[in-house]
Amino acid sequence: MFMKQLSxxxxxxxxxxxxxxxxxxxxxxxxxxxxxxxxxxxxxQDTLSTQLVLDKGTIAKILVKLEQKGLVSRVVNEQNKREKIVSLTEKGEEEVKSVYAIVNLWETELLEGISETDQTIFLDVLTSMTERAKSLSVLEKETKI
Structure with a gap:
């Protein structure tokens, strides 16, 4: 019912x-x-993959492109040589500011005409649904239909 609208x-x-x-x-x-x-x-890099719910190969490809553009850097973790630590460069931080400006404009325009009370309720419900979706996605049992 609501999935169509969220999508x-x-x-x-x-x-x-x-x-x-x-x-x-x-x-x-x-x-x-x-x-x-x-x-x-x-x-x-593994934490980034997990948090964004993207497989490790996809994250690696994205990070290569972002490194080539000078937006992120990856360095080997000195405590664990198999792990790479990812961070934004100064150029990446500037790009983020531009993205945030567009995101803020989108949210302002999207929520225009919706009361603050309704916005708060919607965010609370959406947050609860997100947490529930996350927990359902990691359940070990499969749902049989």
Whole structure:
């Protein structure tokens, strides 16, 4: 019932972001990576993969592209040589500021005409649903239909 609307909002966000972020160097999932790094910088590549729910191969490909663009750096963890620590570069931090400006504009325009009370309720419900979805996705049993 609500999945169709959530999916539509996500698709419209992608269209909006694509149109409004064309002048930036980042595309697709690269947005998610640099935005996450702006909140949680200097983290392992594996942690980034887990937090963004992207497989390790996909994250590796995205990070190579972002490194080539000078937006992130990856260094070997001195305590664990098999682990790479990912962080934003100064250039990456500047890109993040531009993305945040577009995100804030999207949210402002999207929520126009919706009361603060309704916005708070919606966010609370959405947060609860996100947590429930996360817990359901890691359940060990399969649902049989």
């Amino acid at each position: 539509a909002i996500a698709k419209y966000w992608c269209i909006y972001a694509h149109k409004n972020l064309q002048s930036l160097e980042i595309v697709g999932s690269e947005h998610s990576v640099i935005m996450y790094l702006s909140i949680q910088n200097n983290i392992s």
